[in-house]
Amino acid sequence: MEETTLNQNLVEKLQSAFGDRIVAISEPYGLLTFSTSKDAIIEVLKFIKDELQFGFLTDITAVHYPGKKEGIAVVYHLHNMVQRIRIRVKVFLSENHPAIPTATVLWQAANWMERETYDFFGVKFEGHPDLRRILNMDDLGVYPMLKQYPLEDPNRVDKKDEFFGR
Template sequence: MSLELSEPLQKAIDGLSESFDDKILDVYQSTDSTFVVVDRESIVEISKYLKNEHHYTYLADVFGIDRYTSEERFEVVYNLISLRDGVRLFLKVRCEEEEPEVDSVTSVWSSANWAEREVYDMFGIRFSNHPDLRRILMPEDFDYFPLRKEFPLLGIPGSIELPNSTPDTE
């Protein structure tokens, strides 16, 4: 399959293919965006390469996806931008349902800190070597991960104390 890419984006894809041939699992386009699925164990190394060699200096976002599949259930997606070249690239890693874990990229982009914490909080995907991996939106003692597909739409009754929604009439 031939992809039509801008020159800077093509150079980045070619560089990844040459330097990390066995660690690039898939390259595809969807809705005019380019996605590169990489080996989970290589995310930090590939991130450093993209930042240092291809100027992807801006990590715009990190988000999780629950694919709800029997294998490689979860994905972590990194939204990278080369401000110099004005191009965007999405890196993806996949992990299993049981004890999902990915290396943190905070050593490459410090902006990953809170985004990785949010992915951990909502999906339960742990980020090894994260400087402060703790819940960011939910209470520390909350036993559930609200963005997993099996989480009930109305929540779990009694799992968290909710504020009173009835206005005081005094």
């Protein structure tokens, strides 16, 4: 079956099950992508896993969109090994309180992925069995992937104009 037809079938099944809780549907590079709310995410993921046979959780990560009302997107990549197709699910969260239910209730593999996302973006996965830093120091105090700092250090002396004859 052609990829576009598969994606259309998936969209129809998702919309019949969840209606207007499935929004922003698109297919960048053939990858079916949509958004849902944090209140519906576990129900949607369970449906995708059990009913649509996307049994493999490839990745959970986040993206920071500074300046937007809902400035953090938690992104789930899922894979249907039988039909050999992938799907991406996004949930947008407030930057001031980025919290979402844990997917460890569906996939044990979500444990490490959620810890990594927490460690780098500060997203709190509610109900996670062991949510703590996994790669950074415990006392770091910041979330390094949030775009909250200038791109260059203003104190670098090798960037001063006088060193370049300006």
